Amino acid sequence: MSQRAVLPFEERPKGIQRIQTLPDPALGALWDSIIVDVEMKSRLLSQAVLNFTMRGRVARTIIPLHGVIMLTGLPGTGKTSLARGLADRVAKSFPGGKFRLLEVEPHSLASAAHGKTQRAVTDLFAQSIAEAAAAGPTIVLLDEVETLAADRAKLSLEANPIDVHRATDAVLVQLDALAEDHPQLLIVATSNFPQAVDEAFMSRCDLILEIPLPDREACARIVKECLAGLAGVYPGIGKLVGSPQINDCAAACVGLDGRAIRKMVANALASDPQTAMNPERLTIAALLDAAKAVHKTRAKKNSKTEAPA
Ligand SMILES: Nc1ncnc2c1ncn2[C@@H]1O[C@H](COP(=O)(O)OP(=O)(O)O)[C@@H](O)[C@H]1O
Ligand SMILES: [Mg+2]
Structure with missing residues (x-):
């Protein structure tokens, strides 16, 4: 039996789909199940580990890390599985580290009542994620992030409510605040449509890895x-x-x-x-x-x- 600690639905903060204690063998199995170049997996794990070893010790004026890794690629290439599996592997690299994985459900925020998306995004980052990161090392999965950080340059104001623009603004503001205050936090984002993700979000990523189709x-x-x-x-x-x-x-x-x-x-x-x-x-x-x-x-x-x- 795995030592899974998944909070009951009513205790989960809004926008958070699942909270798990790490390591977790079921997540480890996901990491193993994805067949990609070993160097790619090693690059991904190394960046994630560096986040927890260095970010709290070196000033952002020297190395401006945000604690964000982005996995892009076509649907079905293993991005979500790798991101969840990575959480297990990072936790295993720091035995006794009391890591937790928070999985965000971006669609539940974006579909919040009209005019409330920005508020929901701000609450998620400034409260739920910040509280978790203050309590101990935390990995956050932001799956299909284009929903939350839509490219403002490509949004037409007629087709998209101002709310969508403001949600992206809020994500960027919150990412900067989290990067500043919580070095024990790693955000792993995924996107099937990186061209739809705001440039300012992409530029905040410490590593962008494109997961290829299998050869x-x-x-x-x-x-x-x-x-x-x-x-x-x-x-x-x-x-x-x-x-x-x-x-x-x-x-x-x-x-x-x-x-x-x-x-x-x-x-x-x-x-x-x-x-x-x-x-x-x-x-x-x-x-x-x-x-x-x-x-x-x-x-x-x-x-x-x-x-x-
Ligand atoms: N490179 C791969 N090697 C083995 N299985 C894969 C690979 N890519 C995807 N899969 C399988 O496809 C399914 C979907 O993977 P998922 O992580 O949800 O992809 P994505 O998030 O990129 O859409 C999973 O069952 C996964 O095991
Ligand atoms: Mg996915």
Whole structure:
């Protein structure tokens, strides 16, 4: 059993979806499940660790760190999983450090009643996050941050209420205040649309990492790990992991994100009622067909969106 301490809903401050004590093996498993270049993971972890070793000791006039890391990339590339997994790894780097992870739900703030978003943002940062950071080392996940820090330069005043502009202003003001007052705080932001995030927010990030689509080798590892995981429940699937044809399958996955690859395996399991009833009947051919089918569906969708109106 993991030592999870998740606050009941009514005790959670507004805008905070979840508060967890760290480390947490379930989060650690997320970190391991994302296949990216080892150097990228190491870069990410090092920046996060440096935040807690150095930021409280070196004046911001010397190194102006904000304690913000940004993960960008296409949907399904593992950003949220990496951010949550990172929290576990950072906590493990400081044994006994009493770290906590706060997960923010930006949509709940942005959808606050008209005219209240700015207030909700200010309360979240100046109260909830600041209080947590004052109590001990804290990592905050700001998932899909474009909702909160929308690029003011691209917002038209007709289409967007002034509230959205003010929410971005409030986020920036609060980030500066938190950076100044709380060195034991790390904010990990993610975005599928970094071009929609305000430039001033981006410039406050200490590290911006773009998480790429998996290359062929990574595709092979994702498919293999997915099948190996399934083999824990359906041992008959184990024989596929070592099959040389798995490489053809990986080649067919190139261009897909990690989420699509894992879902493709589920599609293959659902390719006919017999396999769905008995997943041990899964074949490489079914995996190949499923991968091709995902590409086809995407190509169709793209040609529709690109077609002239
Ligand atoms: N590089 C990857 N390696 C393995 N699994 C991946 C990878 N990228 C995404 N996934 C899987 O896809 C799913 C979605 O990941 P998520 O972290 O929510 O992506 P994002 O936040 O970028 O949309 C998860 O189940 C994750 O395990
Ligand atoms: Mg995500």
